[in-house]
Amino acid sequence: MNQKEYLQEVSDFFAPGNRLDSYFDKYEYRPEQQEMSVKIAEVFSKKEHLLVEAGTGTGKSLAYLVPSILMALKEEEKVIISTNTINLQEQLIKKDIPLLQEIFNLDFKAVLVKGRKNYICIRRLVQFGKSAQLDNQGYNTLSKVHNWVLETETGCRSDLDFRVDYNIWDNISSESDLCLRAACPYYEQCHFIFARDEAQEADILVVNHHILFADLSLRQERGLEGENAVLPPYKQVIFDEAHNIEEVATSYLGFRVNRRGVIKLVESLYNFDQQTGILLQTRAAISSLKRNVKQNLQQNIDNKLVPLVRKVNDLSHSLFNNLIKFIDNKTKGRDRKLRLLESIRAEDYWQDNLMIEFENLLINLNDLGKNLSELLEDVISYEDEIDEIDAVKLELKAKVESILKVGADIAELVNFPEEDYVYWLEGYDEDCSLHSAPINIAQQLQDNLLGKMDSVVLTSATLTVDKSFEFIKDNLGLIEEDVETLEVGSPFDYRNQLCLGVAKDLPQPNHPAFIDAVIASVKEIIQATKGRTLVLFTSYGMLNKVYNSLETQLDSLEVNNIYCQGMKSRQYLVEEFKNKKKAVLLGTSSFWEGVDIPGEELSCVVIAKLPFVVPSEPVISAKLEKLEAASQNSFMKYMVPKAVIKFKQGFGRLIRTKEDKGWIVILDNRVITKRYGKIFLKSLPSGCNILTDNLNSLTDKIRASI
Ligand code: SF4
Structure with a gap:
């Protein structure tokens, strides 16, 4: 198939009277879908990148799958489809791709790639069974896993019908650094190897963004290719x-x-309580060596490595305990994230206490890594004389790498912070963590993704702000001449399907009376809608206050159930909301996107507050500072566009099909009182009816129309 035939085939697929049309009894031709699909085929052919915003209802998954499948078959190259949510991956694998397989009648293969740690490693399971020190419940679980392994067809954790604690799964799951590959006695039965081979043979690989970025970052960090990379x-x-x-x-x-x-990590070397760990395994493995060699190596383990493990363990506990106190003190127990600004690093306590503890830990981590590495070299030099040495070698090598990586990360944070990175500490309960992140990902995306791929297509229903792709382009480093853009509207009739009301009489969100006004407004709205309402918040604090007030008044509000984020999983709550009539769903963060409730069960979406990100979050605050340093208005350049994209996601929850109708009510009147508010409203699909009124009048109108 030449380029021209390829483009024609993609276009014809969606055309009235053609393939898709003849498959369905009632085919609804969507020119937006055809336009998007042809554009993707064009950029594939020209090896260019594309940003495409496709309004809700475009049918964008078929629009990108058709050119992807035909391109994969034509060029005999794999095309990756990366999504953020498992729901969309399942829709692609279980619904859209089988549909296309039937319509095309073509021999192509599509595979859902899961992260490696989702798979059982039989070798590690057997090894763990021999050495683990568990309580009765733990042994019971392990025995169930052994039985499950004999029956499972996938070897995937998601197929377990009993609970396996993460601490156990972590010891028995597949890991790249601990895989013996062809030398493994269980290679032929290995589910991960089978899944990897399936992926090698596939034309289309469906992954999530995390797997794709894990693959890209491993390729960048370690230059991995071939079987060591996450993806083919x-x-x-x-x-x-x-x-x-x-x-x-x-x-x-x-x-x-x-x-x-x-x-x-330290306990995996030597766990003093349980008397387990790789050092003990190594000690046992070298027992077959000649007496003097064995004694030398064992003394090395007993007199150098074991004391070093104990020391690193003690130093880590002490350092992290003191860091938790430091974070508590600095954040006064609030969000418990402490950005490592120069002013923090210059403090006496940081300099005179914490730095000394960090340095001490680094010296000992370094010593531990060095001695472990020497032990590995010794083991390798006698490998012909040691039985079952492959697994020991692999484990030692993985531990050396992990220890050196921890040391390098800590050293970067305390001694060699990179200019374009932000560093911070977090402390929750007993745990404490050290973090780094790039302030701007543009250059790295350019180097590791855009510069390396023939074509990258980025699509979503929410990429533009005020009808412009400028924000996403800037953010992701998509240089003007390298990327094409396309905006295809939604086939929905927003003018007749939806009313957007802005309550103008509520206090501004920073006013102390705002929260009470939100509570009263939500009550009024759900009385008018008789439930069937999703309320979107920007913080758990406000969500909980509203929930606590509503849940005591179910009868007077005339609703059956109120579901609140955090009660159960999101999927469970959404299903309950769909199944129960007259219900209310309250959510924050993840509920702004991916919630799909077609039909009259959802007739109203309330947006309590514009979804600005928290400016004091370490990564956000560093981004804002960088913009200000470049004489840019960080609020308009970052905070507003970021909030607009989330706002559009929230807006998109209401109308999911051509039959849906309903109201969106915004309780945050900054959309009409602030200059930047216009950007939110102008970013919505064309044709929306926008009513600005007092809440009472809005609820009267809602009552009359629903
Ligand atoms: S091949 Fe690798 S992942 Fe599979 S059982 Fe062996 S060590 Fe584990």
Whole structure:
């Protein structure tokens, strides 16, 4: 198939009277879908990048799958489809791709790639069974896992029908650094290896953003290719739900060192309470060596390594305890995130106490890594004389790398902070963690993704702000001439399907009376709608206050149930809300997106407050400072566009099909009183009816229309 035929085939697929049309009894031709699909085919052909905003209801998954499948078959190259949510991955794998397989009647293969740690490692399971010191419940679980392994078809944690504690799963799951690959006695039965081979053979790989960025960051960090990389080679990537990329990429391009992780690492070398660990395994493995060699190595373990493990353990506990107190003191127990500004680093306590503890830990971590590395070299030099040495070698090598990585991360944070990175501490309960993240991901995305791929397509229903792609382009480093853009509208008739009301008589959100006004307004609205309402908040504090006030008045409010984020999983709450008539759902953060409730069960969405990010969050505050330092207005340049994108996500919860109708009510009147408020309203789909009125009048209108 040449380029021209390829483009024609993509276009024809959606055309009336053609493939898709003849498959369905009632086919609804959507020109927006066809336009998007053809554009993707064009950028694939020209090896360019594309940003495409496709309004809700466009049918964007088919729009990108069709050119992707045809391109993968034509060029015999894999195309990656990356999404942010499991719901969308399941929709692609269980619904959209099987549909296309049937319509196309083509021989193509699509695979859902899960993270490696989702799979059981039979070798580690057997090893753990021999050495673990568990309580009765732990042994019971382990025995169930052994039985499950004999039956499972996937070896995936999600297929377990009983609970396995993370501490156990962590010791028996597949890990790249601990995999013997072809030398493994269980290689032929290994579920992960089977899944990896399936991925090698596939044309389309469906992944989540985390796996894709894990792959990119491993390739960058260690130059991994081939079987050590997370994914097989690829040159085309489609990002759906692309508005989330900034957060995911930021988390993968930095580091996180936490107390639990460090202690777990140290205990995996030698656990004094349980008398387990790789040092004991090594000690046992070398027992077959000649007496003097064995004695030398064992003395090395007993007299050098074991005391070093104890020391690193003690120093880590002491340092993290003092860091928790320091964070508490500095944040006064509030959000418990402490950005490491120069002023903090210059404080006496940091300089005279914490720095000394950090340095002490670093010296001993370094010593431990060095001695462990020497032990590994010794073991390798006698490997012909030691039985079952492969697993010991691998474990030692992985531990050396982990210890050196922890040391390097801590050293970077305390001694060699990078200019374009932000560093901070977090302390929750007993745990404490050290973090780094790039302030701007643009350059790294350019170097590791955009510069390396033939085509990257980023799509979402919410990429533009005030009809412009400028914000996302700036943020992701998409240089003007390298990227094409396309905005396709929604096929929904927003003028007739939706009314957007702005309550003008509420106090401003920073006024002390705002929260009570929100509580009263939500009550009034849900009385008018008889439930069927989703209320979106920006903080748990406000959500809980509203919930506490509503839950005591179910009868007077004439609603059956009020579901509040945190009661159960999001999926459970959404399903309950759908199934129960006259229910109310209250949510924050993740409820602004991905909640899909078609039909009259959801007839009203209330936006309590404009969803600005918290400016004091370490990464956000560093971004804002950087913009200000470059003489830019950080509020208009970052805070507003970021909030607009989230606002559009919230807006998108209401109308999910052409039959849906309802109201969106905004209780934050800054959309009409502030200059920047216009940007929020102008960013919504064209044709929305916007009513600005007192809340009473709005609820009268809602009551009359619903
Ligand atoms: S091949 Fe690797 S992942 Fe599979 S059982 Fe062996 S060590 Fe574990």
